[in-house]
Amino acid sequence: MMDSNGVNSDDSHSDSHTDQRQESICQKLPTVEVDEQQERQHFYHIVNCFRSYKLNGFCRVSKAYHYLNSLNDRHKQMLTTYKTHLENISKCIEHNFTIIELIIEDISSLFENIDYTTASNVTHEDNIDFKTFKRQPALDSDKVNSVFKQLVREWTDEGYNERRTCFEPILNEIEEYFNYNDDRSSVHVLVPGAGLGRLPFEIAKRGFTCQGNEYSLFMLITSNFILNKCKDKYIHTFYPWAQHFTNNVRSADQLTAVRFPDINPSDLTPNTDFSMAAGNFTEIYTEANSWDCVATTFFIDTASNVVEYIDTIWKILKPGSIWVNIGPLLWHNSAEFSDNDSLEPSYEIIREIIVEIGFEMIKEMTNVSSYYTQNPHSMLAYEYRSVFFVCKKPIS
Numbered sequence: 274m275m276d277s278n279g280v281n282s283d284d285s286h287s288d289s290h291t292d293q294r295q296e297s298i299c300q301k302l303p304t305v306e307v308d309e310q311q312e313r314q315h316f317y318h319i320v321n322c323f324r325s326y327k328l329n330g331f332c333r334v335s336k337a338y339h340y341l342n343s344l345n346d347r348h349k350q351m352l353t354t355y356k357t358h359l360e361n362i363s364k365c366i367e368h369n370f371t372i373i374e375l376i377i378e379d380i381s382s383l384f385e386n387i388d389y390t391t392a393s394n395v396t397h398e399d400n401i402d403f404k405t406f407k408r409q410p411a412l413d414s415d416k417v418n419s420v421f422k423q424l425v426r427e428w429t430d431e432g433y434n435e436r437r438t439c440f441e442p443i444l445n446e447i448e449e450y451f452n453y454n455d456d457r458s459s460v461h462v463l464v465p466g467a468g469l470g471r472l473p474f475e476i477a478k479r480g481f482t483c484q485g486n487e488y489s490l491f492m493l494i495t496s497n498f499i500l501n502k503c504k505d506k507y508i509h510t511f512y513p514w515a516q517h518f519t520n521n522v523r524s525a526d527q528l529t530a531v532r533f534p535d536i537n538p539s540d541l542t543p544n545t546d547f548s549m550a551a552g553n554f555t556e557i558y559t560e561a562n563s564w565d566c567v568a569t570t571f572f573i574d575t576a577s578n579v580v581e582y583i584d585t586i587w588k589i590l591k592p593g594s595i596w597v598n599i600g601p602l603l604w605h606n607s608a609e610f611s612d613n614d615s616l617e618p619s620y621e622i623i624r625e626i627i628v629e630i631g632f633e634m635i636k637e638m639t640n641v642s643s644y645y646t647q648n649p650h651s652m653l654a655y656e657y658r659s660v661f662f663v664c665k666k667p668i669s
């Protein structure tokens with residue numbers, strides 16, 4: 274459970290094992306003023322995107338099915354195996370939907386300070402309530418497929434290689450830098466843009482106090498399910514690539530079953546201080562000199578104005594503390610992908626700004642091979658040549 278501090282209204286893109294952890298997941302953050310009714314409608318929209326997954330998935334398959342059935346008998350005959358394949362995809366979609374139902378089953382307790390599943394005092398004729406199912410456009414519910422890919426990256430054996438290239442360098446750096454400190458719990462680490470929470474979980478598992486921050490409700494709802502409802506490893510199976518219709522070598526690749534989580538998310542020692550906080554990073558973290566480390570992976574390019582991110586990180590870090598970053602610069606708000614305003618500076622310019630603000634660059638590497646939500650079987654693969662850096666806010 275976490276506080277809602279105004280989650281991403283754009284969204285483009287716990288109970289636990291121990292009472293101790295439940296307490297930490299309920300950590301309070303300063304509440305930011307938000308338009309409650311707008312937030313509420315956004316919440317219902319996202320829930321309905323999850324709920325629309327099966328219908329939209331079936332429509333996608335039945336379109337191919339109908340086209341196939343319209344072909345001449347000879348072609349139909351030759352495509353018998355493909356027809357069976359489409360039926361198998363439908364079965365995978367059906368199964369995935371049972372996982373989605375689990376994910377959205379218990380979201381009344383998602384936020385500590387608000388329950389969007391109960392009726393609102395404010396009503397508006399256009400608005401829907403939690404119980405109303407309103408089918409969402411395929412483009413919107415397709416984001417559930419992106420959540421599945423993120424789930425593979427963070428919480429499955431298949432995602433190990435991505436975590437090795439993106440999370441391990443951060444974890445090693447944190448352990449090395451704070452090596453002098455015997456009391457790891459006194460080291461407070463913040464992970465903005467934490468996705469489904471695996472990196473903050475791993476940091477907390479190593480004994481540090483850690484908070485993950487996210488503003489996407491797709492991510493928050495799913496991480497709530499993993500972190501608070503999955504009490505053992507490999508308890509669920511899903512078909513993350515069921516709706517990946519392109520670049521498959523073998524039909525079976527599209528139907529690959531993947532188990533999650535690869536580790537028991539409740540497996541944290543008592544007294545571990547681990548929490549997730551909902552909201553826009555630059556809006557909710559305003560207290561100066563409050564963190565020992567900020568860790569970012571594949572995050573800084575989500576900014577419209579990256580200087581605002583750097584300013585925030587500078588402000589909230591204590592003197593003598595560090596910012597560890599790994600990732601590329603695939604600007605999320607670039608005109609290529611959105612209508613939002615965006616700055617799209619090179620790393621060279623970002624580096625100048627980091628130094629100008631006052632950070633001391635203590636480690637830096639370019640060309641670091643890393644991967645993001647890849648389908649390991651696909652004929653298409655992206656490799657990022659990321660930048661990795663550690664910079665320090667000097668003591669004075």
Ligand SMILES: C[S@@+](CC[C@H](N)C(=O)[O-])C[C@H]1O[C@@H](n2cnc3c(N)ncnc32)[C@H](O)[C@@H]1O
Nearest residue numbers: 466467468486487488489552553554570571575
């Ligand atoms: C590319 S994903 C990376 C996720 C994770 N760090 C990883 O490496 O797998 C970026 C994440 O940052 C989140 N995000 C983007 N802007 C944010 C903001 N201003 N505040 C909090 N989260 C944000 C997005 O919702 C998304 O989950």
